[in-house]
Amino acid sequence: MSSNPATATADPGLLDVRGVRKVYQGSGRTVEAVRDLTFRVGTGDLACIVGPSGAGKTTLLKCVAGLLAPTAGEVRLGGTPVQGPPADMAVVFQEYGRSLFPWMTVAQNVELPLKQKKIARGRRSELVTRALASVGLADVPGAYPWQLSGGMQQRVAIARAIAYEPSVLLMDEPFAAVDAQTRAELEDLTRRLWRELGMTVLFVTHDIDEAVYLGQRVLVLSASPTVVMEDVAVDLPADREQLATRALPRFAELRAHVYGQVQRAKVFHAEASVAKAGA
Numbered sequence: 001m002s003s004n005p006a007t008a009t010a011d012p013g014l015l016d017v018r019g020v021r022k023v024y025q026g027s028g029r030t031v032e033a034v035r036d037l038t039f040r041v042g043t044g045d046l047a048c049i050v051g052p053s054g055a056g057k058t059t060l061l062k063c064v065a066g067l068l069a070p071t072a073g074e075v076r077l078g079g080t081p082v083q084g085p086p087a088d089m090a091v092v093f094q095e096y097g098r099s100l101f102p103w104m105t106v107a108q109n110v111e112l113p114l115k116q117k118k119i120a121r122g123r124r125s126e127l128v129t130r131a132l133a134s135v136g137l138a139d140v141p142g143a144y145p146w147q148l149s150g151g152m153q154q155r156v157a158i159a160r161a162i163a164y165e166p167s168v169l170l171m172d173e174p175f176a177a178v179d180a181q182t183r184a185e186l187e188d189l190t191r192r193l194w195r196e197l198g199m200t201v202l203f204v205t206h207d208i209d210e211a212v213y214l215g216q217r218v219l220v221l222s223a224s225p226t227v228v229m230e231d232v233a234v235d236l237p238a239d240r241e242q243l244a245t246r247a248l249p250r251f252a253e254l255r256a257h258v259y260g261q262v263q264r265a266k267v268f269h270a271e272a273s274v275a276k277a278g279a
């Protein structure tokens with residue numbers, strides 16, 4: 001990993017977040033959602049972000065996705081500053097119900113960004129078929145999203161993201177609204193696709209167990225205004241399995257450590273708020 005521009009172009013999936021600060025301003029109210037975030041995710045790495053509610057995780061992801069301009073600092077993808085949604089980045093949001101168009105079939109939803117990318121019809125059809133097969137939905141291309149379960153709809157959203165062949169995939173609490181069994185399946189699907197496709201993945205979650213199970217690293221954010229409290233390396237075997245991996249003593253240690261850090265973040269925040277109120 002190098003910030004040298006000469007090597008940066010050879011590293012298209014390198015995500016470089018440098019001193020990002022975001023202050024929301026409007027109608028007499030100012031919120032410093034993110035104070036100073038700096039971290040890197042190497043090409044082909046999978047990093048998870050956890051932090052207390054309101055820590056600015058979604059704000060950070062929107063800045064990384066080029067949907068929000070940081071107040072200070074910058075995000076670079078493959079050495080190039082992100083100033084709008086980058087062509088080779090895809091995002092999967094929590095609210096699959098709102099991210100799919102109900103009047104389009106599953107295949108049309110997956111195909112839409114490929115049309116916008118001006119990919120030729122034959123190649124589009126190949127990409128859609130392959131993406132739906134890889135998420136286990138090869139048999140429902142003609143169905144409408146509202147005819148599918150929540151877990152299936154989220155698979156469509158994932159298929160749409162991977163059909164696009166992004167070098168970076170951002171996921172914002174993508175499984176928060178599905179049941180536990182479906183969630184476990186979608187976690188395994190995410191790790192399988194990540195390993196097969198070699199994308200850089202930045203995955204935001206509330207769920208500490210999910211972050212440890214999925215990630216190679218877990219970035220723990222402090223409460224708002226936000227900084228990176230700790231960058232925890234997840235030294236679990238690369239082949240993960242829901243029951244066996246979660247039963248490992250090391251999994252329990254990592255989980256306890258990250259949990260402790262998130263609790264610390266909340267206490268820091270409470271102390272800072274009391275100090276501010278007393279000032």
Ligand SMILES: Nc1ncnc2c1ncn2[C@@H]1O[C@H](COP(=O)(O)OP(=O)(O)OP(=O)(O)O)[C@@H](O)[C@H]1O
Pocket residue numbers: 024025031032033051052053054055056057058059060206224
């Ligand atoms: N558009 C906005 N205008 C003003 N303030 C905002 C806006 N969006 C978010 N905020 C504030 O910024 C802070 C961080 O919000 P954000 O949604 O990024 O946090 P989060 O960590 O994703 O939260 P959660 O875990 O609850 O989803 C919060 O105090 C929130 O109220």
